[in-house]
Amino acid sequence: MLTPERHRIILQLLQEKEVVKLHELVEATQCSESTIRRDLSQLEKEKKLKRVHGGAALLQQKREELSVFEKSTKNIHEKQLIGKYAASLIQDGDCIYLDAGTTTFQMIPYIEAKNIVVVTNGIMHIEALLEKDIQTYLVGGFIKKKTNALIGRGAIHSLQQYSFDKCFIGVNGVHIDFGYTTPDPEEAFMKQTAIHLSQRAFVLADHSKLNESTFAKIAPLQEATMITDETDEELLAMYEEKTTVEVVKS
Amino acid sequence: MLTPERHRIILQLLQEKEVVKLHELVEATQCSESTIRRDLSQLEKEKKLKRVHGGAALLQQKREELSVFEKSTKNIHEKQLIGKYAASLIQDGDCIYLDAGTTTFQMIPYIEAKNIVVVTNGIMHIEALLEKDIQTYLVGGFIKKKTNALIGRGAIHSLQQYSFDKCFIGVNGVHIDFGYTTPDPEEAFMKQTAIHLSQRAFVLADHSKLNESTFAKIAPLQEATMITDETDEELLAMYEEKTTVEVVKS
DNA sequence: TAAAATTGAATGAATTTGATTGATTTTTTA
DNA sequence: TAAAAAATCAATCAAATTCATTCAATTTTA
Secondary structure (H helix, E strand, O other), rough: OOHHHHHHHHHHHHHHHHHHEEHHHHHOOOOOOHHHHHHHHHHHHHOOOOEOOOOOOOOOOOOOOOHHHHHHOHHHHHHHHHHHHHHHHHOOOOEEOOOOOHHOOOOHHHHOOOOOEEEEEHHHHHHHHOOOOEEEEOOOOEEEEEOOEOOOHHHHHHHOOOOOEEEEEOOOEEEEEOEEEOOOOHHHHHHHHHHEEEEEEEEEOHHHHHHOOEEEEOOOHHHHHEEOOOOOOOHHHHHHOOOOEEEOOO | OOHHHHHHHHHHHHHHOOOHHHHHHHHHHHHHHHHHHHHHHHHOOOOEEEEEOOOOEEEOHHHHHHHHHHHHHOOOOHHHHHHHHHOOOOOOOOOEEEOOOOOHHHHHHOOOOOOOEEEEOOOOHHHHHOOOOOOOOOEEOOOOOOOOOEEOHHHHHHOOOOOOEEEEEEEEEEOOEEEEOOOOOOHHHHHHHHHHOOOEEEEEEOHHEOOOOOOOOEHHHOOOOEEEOOOOOOHHHHOOOOOOEEEEEO
């Protein structure tokens, strides 16, 4: 049996059952455990499924967003590292746009620059920013319940009243061809606008975001400097051809 | 049975029953107590549930700190009464401006009208509004730390994008000569603008506000209907000469 | 045909599992 | 109320399963 056919069978069985045992796949394909293991490894690298002990499991759909709560606990350590580094880029007197989202949120405790102004569309960010006695402006607009972010026409309009030294943007996918992406077109447009209003743009993307792409395009890679904790040299080299990449090491 | 499948079963049973006994999970998954215990431990670490003696429970947050906040305010009972009455004035399909502040905040739990849109400058209000599945817009602007209200040029500008069927305004003073007043001129201007953008304006003022006046003038009495719990007939008669007064009785 | 890629088997390492232990908590009983 | 009984718990261990890695055999490709 050919590799693509096996892969098709594996993914199909997975679709039907949500989780599938290694043994069932051996049964279905009539080939050895080793082969199936190799297939699962590869499919996992391609983000088509998630390996689990004893088999494989379906991973959540591309366009479906996780709740804020789930997001906030995922890759928290990596996000903190990235946040800390990103925060160190802020200089005294800067005007900053801080995108909504859990990754950019992690920057706030590490901000040390004085006399800065921060504009944000993230309601969650406000309390933390005020706690640090940072002059904070909020853009107006519609409140998206799921992410607690301000989006829509009003938000864009509100945003356009400002211009920034630097902006820090969170994304859901970074892809060599599709650039920076996020599931919601409204949010994508918001992020895009912020990038265009800024002298320098930074995208914060932990390693789980690389080689991913979701529905709505924000901007091509070269429009922002990417900050990531990815360590795979080969992968990084690929992105470095297209844009500036700052790698955070733990 | 694979780990993700067990986890799914556990979480699903939990969704249905709120709390679930260890023994039921053993029954449902046909595996040992130890395994279930380990699963529960892990799911608890992932904040997917809360372990309790004998099993697990759904985790519920927020509610409590809200009540703490509610109790910390002055004249809470009167404000609730006023809030309840004011909320009853909202009709299906209305576009509403809800001013920041504790009095207007009390309206939210009592809002029953369907298909309404609420614009607010109060950050505290957001969570409660979203909880009630109300379409919510926030004005942009500078965040005043003390009151968690959005004010300033940006806020005014943002507000002027809308027009309202009704607005509900909190004030610090109501005075027969000076009209409605509040200490901060920026906030006063915000409230004034909202009143002018609304077909009908309501000022919520518990009895402690009457015959008081503070620094910044919002509007003369006749520009808004006053909702109060004051009972002094003589006092009320005085105000009723100048404007419409709605009296809430406990 | 030779080089490269794929496959299945074999190895020991790593993970998961259920049973057991004694400690802790809850309920029952006196 | 306090002691006893029952239930539940965390910690540990050994057996079973699953895993990654290696290597030789086979198939595919150039």
